[in-house]
Amino acid sequence: MAISTKHEMTSHWKxxxxxxxxxxxxxxxxxxxxxxxxxxxxxxxxxxxxxxxxxxxxIGFPLLSAETMLGRYGKQGAIxxxxxxxxxxxxxxxxxxxxxxxxxSAFILCSYYSVIAGTTGAYAVEAVxxxxxDITPEGAVELYASYSESPLKLTFWHGLFMVxxxxxxxxxxxxxIEKMTSIAxxxxxxxxxxxxxxxxxxxxxxxxxxxxFEPDFSKVNAGVIISALGQAFFxxxxxxxxxxxxxxxxxxETSIVKxxxxxxIADTCVAVFAGLSIFPIVFGFGMEPNVGSALVFNTMxxxxxxxxxxxxxxxxxxxxxxxxxFTTLLAMMEQMVSYLNKFYDMARSKAAMxxxxxxxSVGMLSVFSTNxxxxxxxxxxxxxxxxxxxxxxxxxxxxxxxxxxxxxxxIKKQNVLEAFGENESHLELIYALIKYLCPLAIAVxxxxxxx
Numbered sequence: 001m002a003i004s005t006k007h008e009m010t011s012h013w014k015x016x017x018x019x020x021x022x023x024x025x026x027x028x029x030x031x032x033x034x035x036x037x038x039x040x041x042x043x044x045x046x047x048x049x050x051x052x053x054x055x056x057x058x059i060g061f062p063l064l065s066a067e068t069m070l071g072r073y074g075k076q077g078a079i080x081x082x083x084x085x086x087x088x089x090x091x092x093x094x095x096x097x098x099x100x101x102x103x104x105s106a107f108i109l110c111s112y113y114s115v116i117a118g119t120t121g122a123y124a125v126e127a128v129x130x131x132x133x134d135i136t137p138e139g140a141v142e143l144y145a146s147y148s149e150s151p152l153k154l155t156f157w158h159g160l161f162m163v164x165x166x167x168x169x170x171x172x173x174x175x176x177i178e179k180m181t182s183i184a185x186x187x188x189x190x191x192x193x194x195x196x197x198x199x200x201x202x203x204x205x206x207x208x209x210x211x212x213f214e215p216d217f218s219k220v221n222a223g224v225i226i227s228a229l230g231q232a233f234f235x236x237x238x239x240x241x242x243x244x245x246x247x248x249x250x251x252x253e254t255s256i257v258k259x260x261x262x263x264x265i266a267d268t269c270v271a272v273f274a275g276l277s278i279f280p281i282v283f284g285f286g287m288e289p290n291v292g293s294a295l296v297f298n299t300m301x302x303x304x305x306x307x308x309x310x311x312x313x314x315x316x317x318x319x320x321x322x323x324x325x326f327t328t329l330l331a332m333m334e335q336m337v338s339y340l341n342k343f344y345d346m347a348r349s350k351a352a353m354x355x356x357x358x359x360x361s362v363g364m365l366s367v368f369s370t371n372x373x374x375x376x377x378x379x380x381x382x383x384x385x386x387x388x389x390x391x392x393x394x395x396x397x398x399x400x401x402x403x404x405x406x407x408x409x410x411i412k413k414q415n416v417l418e419a420f421g422e423n424e425s426h427l428e429l430i431y432a433l434i435k436y437l438c439p440l441a442i443a444v445x446x447x448x449x450x451x
Contacts, residue, residue, distance in 0.1 A: 007076055007080065007084075007342045007343055008074075008075035008076055008248075009075050009076065009077070009248040009249055009338070009342075011172060011173040011174070011249055012173075012249055012250070012251050013173070013174075013178060013249055013250065013251065013254075014174050014178060016254050016259070017182075018174075018178040018181075018182055019178075019246065019249070019250060019254065019259070020259060020262060020263065021178075021181045021182050021185045022177050022178055022181040022182075022246060022327075022331065023242070023243065023246055023259065023263050023331075024185060024262075024263055024266045024267065025181040025184065025185050025188075025327030025328070025330070025331060026237050026242040026243075026246065026327060026328055026330070026331025026332070027235070027236045027237045027242070027263055027266075027267045027328075027331075028185075028188070028266065028267055028270045028324055028327070028328070029113075029235075029237070029324045029325055029327065029328030030113065030116060030117060030120070030321060030324055030325045030328070031231065031234040031235040031271075031328075032235055032267065032270045032271040032274055032324065033270070033271075033274040033296075033320060033321055033324055034116065034120070034296050034321055034324075035231065035234065035235075036052075036231060036235065036271040036274055036275065037274055037275050037278045037279065037289075037295055037296070038290075038294075038295040038296070039227055039228075039231050040052075040211075040212070040275060040289075041279075041288075041289035041290045041295060042227075042290050043219070043223075043224045043227050043228070044215075044216060044219030044220065044224060045211040045212060045214075045215070045216070045289070046210075046211065046212055046213050046214050046215035046216070047215040047216055047217050047219055047220050047224065048220075048224055048227070048228055049212055049213070049215075049272065049275070050215055051220070051224065051225060051228040052228040052231050052232055052235075052268075052271075053268055055228055055229050055232035056232045056235070056236060056264050056267070056268050057264070058433065058437060058441070059229070059232065059400075059433075059437070059438050059441055059442065060232050060233070060235075060236045060238055060264055061260055061261060061264045062404075062430050062433040062434045062437075062438055063238045063239075063400050063403060063404060063434070063438055064236060064238060064243055064260040064263060064264060065256055065257055065260040065420075065430055065434075066403060066404065066407040066408075066434045066438075067238065067239075067242075067243040067244050067247065067403060068243045068244075068246070068247035068250065068256045068259065068260055069247065069256050069407070069416065069419050069420050070082075070085065070244055070247065070403070070406075070407060070419075071243060071244040071245060071246065071247020071248040071249075071250065072247045072248065072250045072252070072256065072419060073085060073088075073411075073415070073416075073419035074088070074248065075248050076248055076342070077241070077244065077245040077248055077334075077335045077338045077339050077342070078099055078102055078103055078106075078241025078242075078244035078245045078335040079099045079100060079102075079103045079241070079335060079336070079339045080096070080099055080339065080343070081099055081244050081248070082095045082096055082097075082098040082099040082406065083095060083096025083099060085406075085411065086410075088415075089410065089411055089412065089415070091410055095406060095410070098399075098402050098403070098406065099241075099244075101395075101398075101399060101402075102239055102240065102241045102244070102399045102403075103241055103335060103336065103339075104395075105239065105240060105241075105391055105395035105396065105399055106240045106241050106242075106332045106335065106336075107336065107358075107359065107362070108362075108387055108390070108391060108395070109240065109332065109387075109391050109395075110329055110332050110333060110359045110363075111359050111362040111363040111365070111366060111387070112363060112366035112384045112387045112388065113325065113328070113329060113332075114158050114161045114162055114165075114325075114329060114359060114360070114363050115154060115157075115158045115363055115366045115367055115384065116325065117161055117321075117322060117324075117325025117326060117329065118154065118156075118157030118158040118159075118160065118161045119147055119154070119157060119297070120296075120318050120321035120322045120325060121157055121160070121161065121318070121322040121325075122147060122153065122157045123297065123301070123314075123318040123321075124315055124318035124319045124321075124322055126143070126318075127304065127310075127311060127314030127315040127317075127318055128311070128315050130311050131143065132301050132302075132304045132305040132310055132311070132314050133305055133310065133311070134305050134306075135301055135302055135305035136302070136305075137298070137302050139302075139305075140297075140298040140299075140301045140302050140305075141298055143301065144294075144297045144298055148370040148371065149370065149371050150371065151367055151368060151371050151372060154367040154370075155364070155367055158360065158363050158364075158367055159360055161325070161326065161329065162356040162357075162359060162360045162363075163356065164326070165326070165329050165330055165333055165352075165356055166352040166353050166355070166356035166357075167352075168180050168330055168352075169330065169333055169334065169337045169348065169351075169352035169355070169356075170348050170349035170352045170353075171348070172348065173249055176330075176348075177330050177331070177334060180327075180330065181327055181330070184323050184326070184327055185327065187323065188320060188323045188324065188327075191316050191317075191319060191320045191323075192270065192273055192274070192277065192320060193273075194316060195277035195313070195316060195317055195320065196273055196276050196277045198277070198313050198316075199276060199277045199278070199279075199280040199281050200276075200280060202280075202281065202284065202307060202313075203279075203280030203281040203282070203283065203284030203285070204280050204283040204284040205276075205280045207279070207280065207283035207284070208275070208276060208278075208279035208280035208282075208283055209276075211275075211279050211283070211289065212272065212275050212276065212279060222448055222449075225445060226393075226445055226448065226449045229397065229441075229442070229445045230392040230393060230396065230397070233392070233396040233397060233400060234391075234392055234396060235267055235268075235271055236263065236264060236267045237328070237331070237332075238396065238399075238400050239395070239396045239397075239398075239399030239400040239403060240332055240396070240399075241332070241335040242331045242332060242334075242335070243260075244335070245334055245335040245338060246331070246334075252421065253421075255421065255423070255424060256420055256421065256424065257420065257424045257425065257426070257427070257430065277317075278295070278296075278300065281300065281303045282295070282299060282300075282303070284303075285302070285303045285306060287299050287302070287303065296321070300314075300317065301314065304317070333352075333355055333356070333359070336351075336355045337351045337352050337355050338351075340354065340355070365383050365384075365387075366383060366384040366387065368383070369382040369383035369384040369385075370382060370384070393449060397442055397445065397446040398446065400438070400442055401438075401439055401442040401443060401446065404434055404435070404438040404439045404442065405439055407434050407435075408431070408434045408435030408436070408438070408439065409435065413431065416431060417431065
């Protein structure tokens with residue numbers, strides 16, 4: 001049976017650097033800067049960091065490689081790639097539903113991710129205006145409440161992020177995502193470096209180092225291990241369709257293994273560097289690191305308010321968060337835009353507006369979750385937290401598990417190795433990790449959280 005190539009990607013990254021910056025931009029997001037510090041703070045610091053880094057290396061790296069390979073092998077975006085490859089391998093077409101499951105996870109994540117990212121953009125403006133000056137802990141809580149309790153403010157910033165994303169995604173691959181991330185990511189890394197230096201100068205850098213790198217394994221339990229796995233998945237963007245789609249644009253001569261390794265190292269470094277910029281300030285001002293998501297929006301604003309150059313530092317910090325959120329949203333939304341463009345022959349501008357509009361509409365549930373719909377809860381969680389729980393505890397691990405099984409057990413081994421490329425190193429080891437270790441480790445952790 002002839003396999004149609006009608007809907008395969010014809011665009012390619014202009015350069016390996018452009019691909020890597022886009023991929024790192026997709027992986028490096030709020031999970032690294034907003035989520036990683038409070039996860040580390042709540043789960044014992046260094047012990048959590050070590051377990052998280054181990055998961056990135058032994059599970060994240062092989063899975064990221066597998067997703068990129070799968071994208072290049074099938075040459076289609078995440079939504080249809082599984083079904084297309086299943087036809088190529090002459091196996092059940094039921095595998096096509098995996099692509100839809102992964103895309104639905106990305107869609108749900110985008111819907112609330114945009115609300116959080118929008119709030120970081122709002123806080124960057126507040127920092128510029130000097131709102132943080134001499135702010136008290138009570139004042140910081142009131143400031144956050146002024147946003148979380150205001151549907152109008154949250155809707156404006158959520159909508160603004162969606163409009164900007166739609167404008168960027170209206171362009172083709174090279175003049176859209178590749179060009180934007182080539183500009184945004186160098187700015188991102190410069191801001192992050194500056195914040196680390198500032199944290200070292202104005203905070204307790206020794207305490208921050210000790211918290212991140214001196215482990216106390218007595219604090220490790222099943223919950224910490226599950227959180228570390230969820231953070232590793234969330235952080236590098238596994239099982240969200242990003243690398244499946246980006247891989248479809250990848251030229252054959254580009255090394256998948258080297259690229260995946262660089263992305264994982266860059267992503268992990270950003271997470272640790274974010275901790276190095278935040279925890280010295282937290283300890284330097286006698287604050288607690290285990291205050292959850294309030295660490296960024298409440299604790300850090302108080303610290304910035306006590307600094308002589310707090311306006312500059314606060315602006316840089318929240319601009320960093322906004323860029324991280326923005327690049328990840330672009331990466332996740334590309335799979336949906338490319339699907340409409342390829343399979344419905346829809347102009348990218350129209351597809352981008354439709355995707356952004358749909359995400360904006362569903363995202364209103366998260367906007368209302370802390371005000372109008374605050375009374376609606378699931379297991380004590382509001383709507384936004386419920387979405388986040390589902391994605392991190394179910395969507396990402398399950399998507400990663402099925403992807404590992406598909407690549408390791410469904411696609412013929414020879415086809416997997418050929419899709420990676422003959423010049424890749426350590427392929428047999430990577431293939432063994434994908435086939436045996438990744439499914440086993442993910443399954444054990446996934447099941448244990450419900451036992």
